[in-house]
Amino acid sequence: MGRLVLRRLVFVLFVVWGVTLITFFLSRVVPGDPARLIAGPRASAAALAHIRAIYGLNEPLAQQYVRYMSDLLHGNLGISFMTRRPVTQDLRTYFPATIELTVLALILGVVPAILAAMLAARRRASGVDQTVELTAVAGVSIPAFWLALLLQYVVGVKLGWLPITGRLAAGAAPPPHITGMYTVDGLLSGHIGTSVSAFEHLLLPAIALAAGVYGLMTRIVRASLLEVTGEDYVRTAEAKGLPRRRVMLRHILRNAMLPAVTILGLEFGVLAGGVFVVEYIFAFPGIGQYAFNAFAASDYNAIMGVTLLVAILYTLTNLVVDLIYLYLDPRIRYA
Amino acid sequence: MMEEAVVSAAAAPPKAASGWRGVWAFVRASWLNALAVAIVTIVVLMALVGPLLLGNKANAADFSAILQGPSASHWLGTDNVGRDLLARIVAGARISLASAALIVLLAAPFGCALGILAGMVGGWVDEVLMRFTDLFFAFPAFVLAAAIAATLGPSLEHTILAVAIVYWPWYARLARSQVLTLREREFVLAARVSGSSTGGIVVRHMVRNVLPIVAIQMSADAGNAILSISALSFLGLGAQPPTPEWGTMMAGAQDYLQTAWWFLTFPGLTLTFTVLGFNLLGDGLRDWIDPRLRGVLRGGRV
16 A cells, blocks of 8 residues: 555656646746736836846746746745735735635535435435435536625625625724634634624635535435445444434444545535636635636736646645545555 | 445336437436426527527617516516527527537547547557546646636637537546456457457447447536536636627626626526536436446536
């Protein structure tokens, strides 16, 4: 197993290198002139040339790539043309917001999914089961951007229950930077009110993202529950006369949740795609909005930084999933 | 895989059912299948004959009828320049279906050809091709499609190409895994022993046996393809106004949420139901043709 893990880690390095190669050349083809972006629309030709020289925009692509890679190995992702700050600093600012949002979305999606799956698995092929399946397929079918706009209008504007944009009320001071996640930082620093406000701002975008998570999760957990229910140890537990509740929680649910781990990679993909549009709609300053703006502005370094971060996280998620799977399946572990 | 035990109750295996009788048996197996067939039929009819019935007025502006609610003359209301929403939604069906068809027709043959090649030849060819597909799996599908679409520049054609580029590696993997199992099956070994050429085996056995599974995957992907195109268009990367693409229409409707609820609601509902129909159809077909495929094929990729 040790060799397998090593092989997979080498593979992650290969993927990351491939990703730098692809995104580097892809981002240079994005139409737009970054020098013009930095200098402003009325800059003189001399000023533009000066900026191109500073940022190395005149060098051949291959040379730019080599320089980029050597910077990258030193943990330097370059300066964002949009924000004029180091990309690593930008990522540190925007990424915690997205973590906060996606974690809440996962919770809001997974909990109902487990409940619905338990309901469906109790009576296989019944009307309840098929209705749950319909809601699950609906969850992955409903466009996140449409759901986001509807929630924003109905719950936010019409009913006025929740805020519709940003991370905090306009003008409110963010809590001291500890983790970068406002809900957590507020609690840690004793600003409870800030935490509550940050949480309220998270709710609507998180619900919009949760629909897709719910859809994927419900199907997997249901199938897994049905599989486990037929196992010998469940029959043994029932034969011993254990209460139904206990069998469900200790024997069935616990084992049925393991396959759910294997779709974490898929969930990650759904969330990453959703974050892109949902943050845009809610003007939520996370990594999705940062990426969107970077694309719109041909901000090379920012585009590279975000895609690298996403690709590394995605590949690592899949690696962890595989390792958990390996660990759980002795047939592979000892091979 | 794990789901094998699950399905037996819901759908009896098809007994070489084909044509209309096959469709009927599929519909009767579950009301979800019936719903899927109903939705897909309606959307396809909408795309085929809708514009003929309603006339070609998807882009006919009427400044005397701006942002009017649903009424007898405009069943689904009008938009911000007085265009009939029903006419635009119906015209959008054609765009969405054609885009989805193009995407799977680009991605599937390309991916399958490479997958079959990798599976048949093996060795370093297999290794190189599969590591190449791995690079595509390093990104969430929608994010990669958005990046490619942004690079190519905003247009409907470019988003179609971008989504197809993201989809083909899945077909390559699917076809390769099928070829690897088929290669060891008796009928292929028999063909080999009796002197069939590799090309002959590919055409007679591989392509023919991989095809049904790929076809199911294509129908399951159609829903996601439609969703991706609309989401990219919504973001401004795809179809441009005044094209009556559903996502483009919804992007235009954003500013009129407070004054004209129907403007955003109806295109969104149509998109949701269309994607729902194709996803249900893909799931239903997969269980219907072969319950064991539930592990092999994926669903719900966004």
